[in-house]
Amino acid sequence: MKQEILRSLPKDEAGLPPVLFVHGAYSGAWIWEHFLGLFADRGYPAYALSLRGHGASEGDLASASFADYVDDVETAAGAIGAEPVLVGHSMGGLVVQHYLARGGRAAALVALASTPPSGLRSSALCLRPTCCSSFRCYRVLAPNGPRRPSSAGRSFRAGRRLNPGIDCCKRYNANPPA
Incomplete structure (x- = not known):
């Protein structure tokens, strides 16, 4: 080749x-x-x-x-x-x-600016096409998101990986922005 x-x-x-x-x-x-x-x-x-x-x-x-x-x-x-x-x-x-x-x-x-050895999966939190709404899920992580961050948002900011079974949209909908 x-x-x-x-x-x-x-x-x-x-x-x-x-x-x-x-x-x-x-x-x-x-x-x-x-x-x-x-x-x-x-x-x-x-x-x-x-x-x-x-x-x-x-x-x-x-x-x-x-x-x-x-x-x-x-x-x-x-x-x-x-x-x-x-x-x-x-x-x-x-x-x-x-x-x-x-x-x-x-x-x-x-x-x-390398992709980390673990890949990009963890940084794609809530931005996957199977999620209910990219916009609503992204709001969990956005600066103007919920006043009380969901555990998904806290875990993301702390650098922890979430259980892949967690549905970030459910977490967002449980604590919508005021």
Whole structure:
């Protein structure tokens, strides 16, 4: 499978590790174009990968799995030849974390606004399509929501995960805003 890997190499060999940039969702290697030159000017061989189905990389976005994206990073890191500094943004940050957890090697990892290793499920509290009304459920967490926050709102602000069986809409409807 053809991978799009943009590159910018330094004029002189400085002995610095290569940097491999991995984009997040809804983008491609093109988002790193400015940074490639910036890093190369400072002596770092710089590469940016388009995950399959993104940019000019082959693959079907609809059928690509997360494991496929981790494979893409593994292939790109292997093609570079030296252990890279991995820079992942958003979903790309999660992909590179999984690459390392799988046994991949890197000189360092930089995760920029990364999706957490646990995924996004916990942050999607009450914003799921099966909920009765996204607007009403969101109001539980909104600044102008109930004066007495529901346990769902308190748990969210405290960073705790809720039992998936809790229906946030029932909690909202039990304590509507005054």
